Amino acid sequence: MKHLPNKKGRFGPYGGRYVAETLMPALLELEQVYQSVRRDPAFKKQLSEQLKNYVGRPTSLYFAERLTQYFGGPKIYLKREDLCHTGAHKINNTIGQILLTQQMGKKRVIAETGAGQHGVAVATVAARAGLDCEIYMGTDDMKRQALNVIRMRMLGAKVRGVDTGSRTLKDAISEALRDWTANVRDTHYILGSVLGPHPYPMMIRDFQSVIGLEAKQQILRFEGKLPDLLIACVGGGSNAIGLFYPFLSHETVKMVGVEAGGLGLDSGKHAARFASGSVGVLQGTMTFLLQDENGQIERTHSISAGLDYAAVGPEHSYYRDKERIAYTSVTDDEALAAFHLLSKQEGIIPALESSHAVAYLNKVAPTLNSDQVIILNLSGRGDKDVHQVSEMMGLTGAITEGEDLC
Amino acid sequence: MSRIESTLKNLLLIREKALITYVMAGDPNLKATADIVLEIEGAGADIVEIGVPFSDPIADGPTIQKAADRALAHPVSMADVLHLVESLRKETKIPIILMSYCNPILAYGLSAFFKESRRVGVNGVIVPDLPPEEAKDFLPLARRNQIDMIFLVAPTSTPDRVEKILKAGSGFVYYVPLTGVTGSKLSGMDDVQKKIKALKTQTDRPVATGFGISNPEDAKGIGAAADGVIVGSALVKIIGTASENPAYLSDLSAFVSSLKEVLKSVD
Numbered sequence: 001m002k003h004l005p006n007k008k009g010r011f012g013p014y015g016g017r018y019v020a021e022t023l024m025p026a027l028l029e030l031e032q033v034y035q036s037v038r039r040d041p042a043f044k045k046q047l048s049e050q051l052k053n054y055v056g057r058p059t060s061l062y063f064a065e066r067l068t069q070y071f072g073g074p075k076i077y078l079k080r081e082d083l084c085h086t087g088a089h090k091i092n093n094t095i096g097q098i099l100l101t102q103q104m105g106k107k108r109v110i111a112e113t114g115a116g117q118h119g120v121a122v123a124t125v126a127a128r129a130g131l132d133c134e135i136y137m138g139t140d141d142m143k144r145q146a147l148n149v150i151r152m153r154m155l156g157a158k159v160r161g162v163d164t165g166s167r168t169l170k171d172a173i174s175e176a177l178r179d180w181t182a183n184v185r186d187t188h189y190i191l192g193s194v195l196g197p198h199p200y201p202m203m204i205r206d207f208q209s210v211i212g213l214e215a216k217q218q219i220l221r222f223e224g225k226l227p228d229l230l231i232a233c234v235g236g237g238s239n240a241i242g243l244f245y246p247f248l249s250h251e252t253v254k255m256v257g258v259e260a261g262g263l264g265l266d267s268g269k270h271a272a273r274f275a276s277g278s279v280g281v282l283q284g285t286m287t288f289l290l291q292d293e294n295g296q297i298e299r300t301h302s303i304s305a306g307l308d309y310a311a312v313g314p315e316h317s318y319y320r321d322k323e324r325i326a327y328t329s330v331t332d333d334e335a336l337a338a339f340h341l342l343s344k345q346e347g348i349i350p351a352l353e354s355s356h357a358v359a360y361l362n363k364v365a366p367t368l369n370s371d372q373v374i375i376l377n378l379s380g381r382g383d384k385d386v387h388q389v390s391e392m393m394g395l396t397g398a399i400t401e402g403e404d405l406c
Numbered sequence: 407m408s409r410i411e412s413t414l415k416n417l418l419l420i421r422e423k424a425l426i427t428y429v430m431a432g433d434p435n436l437k438a439t440a441d442i443v444l445e446i447e448g449a450g451a452d453i454v455e456i457g458v459p460f461s462d463p464i465a466d467g468p469t470i471q472k473a474a475d476r477a478l479a480h481p482v483s484m485a486d487v488l489h490l491v492e493s494l495r496k497e498t499k500i501p502i503i504l505m506s507y508c509n510p511i512l513a514y515g516l517s518a519f520f521k522e523s524r525r526v527g528v529n530g531v532i533v534p535d536l537p538p539e540e541a542k543d544f545l546p547l548a549r550r551n552q553i554d555m556i557f558l559v560a561p562t563s564t565p566d567r568v569e570k571i572l573k574a575g576s577g578f579v580y581y582v583p584l585t586g587v588t589g590s591k592l593s594g595m596d597d598v599q600k601k602i603k604a605l606k607t608q609t610d611r612p613v614a615t616g617f618g619i620s621n622p623e624d625a626k627g628i629g630a631a632a633d634g635v636i637v638g639s640a641l642v643k644i645i646g647t648a649s650e651n652p653a654y655l656s657d658l659s660a661f662v663s664s665l666k667e668v669l670k671s672v673d
Contacts, residue, residue: 020534182588294481
């Protein structure tokens with residue numbers, strides 16, 4: 001397999017570095033610092049010790065026996081990224097990037113967040129490093145992920161509401177990029193997904209690949225063979241590429257990324273970039289986008305703030321063209337049903353983002369047989385979504401001894 | 407020598423610095439933009455930049471973001487902006503630069519964009535999210551259609567990057583005097599002047615400076631060092647009052663005159 005991206009940050013035609021000149025030197029510095037430490041044994045040791053002792057890695061690869069019985073087909077394993085410290089895979093990346101921040105001698109970190117999981121993971125590592133931290137978050141997302149706003153503030157971060165555009169992740173990234181442009185000399189921007197200008201998509205993929213590396217060892221131990229299918233949800237696509245990347249060279253392993261189908265592809269209210277998007281440039285990278293015929297970025301919709309974004313990571317676009325990874329989508333309703341299914345069957349409340357991956361089991365499990373093995377990336381836990389889901393079910397207000405609605 | 411470059415150089419011969427003004431196409435509407443361009447030319451602007459509205463302008467501050475939102479509410483497409491230039495060309499020969507983010511250009515079609523730009527009379531193009539490294543497909547098309555590609559030099563640009571930018575661009579060199587987005591506050595004039603003068607020693611091409619220049623005082627300070635002064639957000643702010651201020655056009659005119667006034671008889 002070719003080593004990607006190339007020196008210019010390209011995955012085939014995708015990726016690159018489409019930013020204002022002011023940021024170019026910082027991106028080149030980041031790339032240079034990252035390239036110099038990525039194979040440095042001391043850095044690797046420091047990173048893996050922190051992942052072990054602070055994050056709680058390796059996360060378990062859990063055989064979901066009840067879920068497997070429920071579908072009556074393939075063996076289903078869950079990669080439990082929800083068990084990471086702070087509740088999602090996001091911290092795998094922020095632990096790495098905070099080490100780079102310290103290496104570069106920068107005193108302040110900024111970040112964007114959609115669901116708030118990346119924001120919490122940045123606030124967490126910034127607290128531990130004693131660095132100033134500001135998080136940009138769309139005001140619509142602040143409402144639906146209020147718990148994470150509180151967590152970030154408790155961790156000492158300033159949360160800046162972004163009230164422009166769609167008031168979601170895309171606008172938070174734009175605002176973080178503007179802050180970085182103004183403060184680039186003393187600030188590092190900890191981007192949260194495999195998006196944005198080079199070297200972010202490469203670097204964040206590398207930091208997240210720990211998921212797939214562990215999963216590969218674990219499944220070989222449990223099953224004595226590689227899995228038949230990997231499933232993960234795809235917003236920007238960092239948890240997906242993290243699981244998929246170490247398996248890419250194994251041709252027998254199929255992979256499916258699940259995008260947010262929102263209210264359905266026909267409704268126009270979704271975030272399924274591969275279903276109806278086209279190639280363009282947004283926020284530093286060339287990739288598949290939801291845009292109109294004039295190149296204006298379209299509003300997206302998803303029940304989950306973390307998947308509610310108009311672009312997908314450039315590496316995903318590349319592997320989609322190569323037909324190495326397949327992409328599909330599930331609707332809000334399907335994801336919500338899967339949220340409840342996993343809670344009831346396995347006693348695991350998943351994040352609404354991860355629930356999209358779970359929902360895809362309904363479609364794929366019946367087509368596989370009991371000799372086959374699936375690994376599903378359970379990228380985050382659903383604590384942050386409990387309020388939103390209970391509101392949707394009419395459960396807000398006083399908890400009474402009345403009827404169970406769930 | 408291109409129209410843009412010769413405009414700047416001819417002004418220097420009469421001891422004037424160029425005033426380059428930015429307006430957003432379609433704010434408050436396309437017809438008004440045509441009137442605005444003619445008005446500011448009459449008030450002393452030497453070159454106009456016409457902004458193509460984009461939904462996600464990462465290099466722009468709130469003033470220009472809001473102007474883009476107002477324009478997109480109509481909506482305004484790249485085709486509309488090119489048509490605007492075509493109709494303006496019946497009335498004025500002022501050099502026109504289109505300022506657009508990458509994506510509206512790519513959506514229009516790269517080759518079609520440059521061909522059509524030439525046909526309607528565009529003289530230069532600025533793409534704020536396109537560093538020279540990503541401009542490989544743009545540059546030959548721009549050259550073939552005799553359109554200047556104008557690149558930005560930032561205060562953070564390293565010497566090797568400055569060299570790369572000078573080599574790639576034509577027309578003039580766009581020096582950004584601050585780290586930040588459009589409409590940010592400018593400070594440290596002495597230092598900025600020094601940096602502009604240093605940049606001028608590295609190129610024969612004119613150097614124009616913009617971002618953060620919001621009043622005649624700033625313009626005079628920048629004009630003392632640069633060959634051209636670019637003012638955007640301050641104009642866009644006045645145009646933004648259009649809905650409640652019937653006299654906005656004369657206010658704009660007076661403001662532009664006051665900027666041009668300080669750029670005459672400077673050395």
